[in-house]
Amino acid sequence: DAGVIQSPRHEVTEMGQEVTLRCKPISGHNSLFWYRQTMMRGLELLIYFNNNVPIDDSGMPEDRFSAKMPNASFSTLKIQPSEPRDSAVYFCASTLGTGLGNEQFFGPGTRLTVL
Amino acid sequence: KNEVEQSPQNLTAQEGEFITINCSYSVGISALHWLQQHPGGGIVSLFMLSSGKKKHGRLIATINIQEKHSSLHITASHPRDSAVYICAVRDMDSNYQLIWGAGTKLIIKP
Numbered sequence: 001d002a003g004v005i006q007s008p009r010h011e012v013t014e015m016g017q018e019v020t021l022r023c024k025p026i027s028g029h030n031s032l033f034w035y036r037q038t039m040m041r042g043l044e045l046l047i048y049f050n051n052n053v054p055i056d057d058s059g060m061p062e063d064r065f066s067a068k069m070p071n072a073s074f075s076t077l078k079i080q081p082s083e084p085r086d087s088a089v090y091f092c093a094s095t096l097g098t099g100l101g102n103e104q105f106f107g108p109g110t111r112l113t114v115l
Numbered sequence: 116k117n118e119v120e121q122s123p124q125n126l127t128a129q130e131g132e133f134i135t136i137n138c139s140y141s142v143g144i145s146a147l148h149w150l151q152q153h154p155g156g157g158i159v160s161l162f163m164l165s166s167g168k169k170k171h172g173r174l175i176a177t178i179n180i181q182e183k184h185s186s187l188h189i190t191a192s193h194p195r196d197s198a199v200y201i202c203a204v205r206d207m208d209s210n211y212q213l214i215w216g217a218g219t220k221l222i223i224k225p
Contacts (some may be wrong), residue, residue: 012168042217043213043215045213093156103148103160104148105158105160106159108156108161109157
């Protein structure tokens, strides 16, 4: 398996533009997580899905952020409009099942720079 | 007080040295994860522990549930071990929420 796949790997955009980050989880995994990593705040959980359904989006910073999982093999995280403070590395991770302590497998991340 | 604390924050050692990174936590947990993040940014899951000890190559992870403490050891350290090592615990009250430590930046000099 190729592991969790994220695209793009790097994104540079101007303030106000829409940004869409993409994630393909490991085949067979039924839980998917979006994280954001910054120097100031470390790793933060934004939202997670189980069986394509959003379970907890309390980590989503504000209405400018939205995430979808239309099927088991694809998820998007959208920022509209983007702001410089959104600059961060965004990680997607997937895991099998919903049991306690399941190991999460991380994608390579998307480094977002908003100018 | 942070719920997950790692020590040291930064560690520089010579190649071949035995390395220990510590993680203490204050919440009830169902599992503890050790992850490695290289300068390029990718995150790799090293261990997931709920009790005892695990070993993979030169890496050893231990956990003491009663003392709420875990250690990550690296034997015969090598410059390629240079990375940030992150401890994360899974809060017993939530199956999904991981509480992250701030990370330990390890540099191994040749």
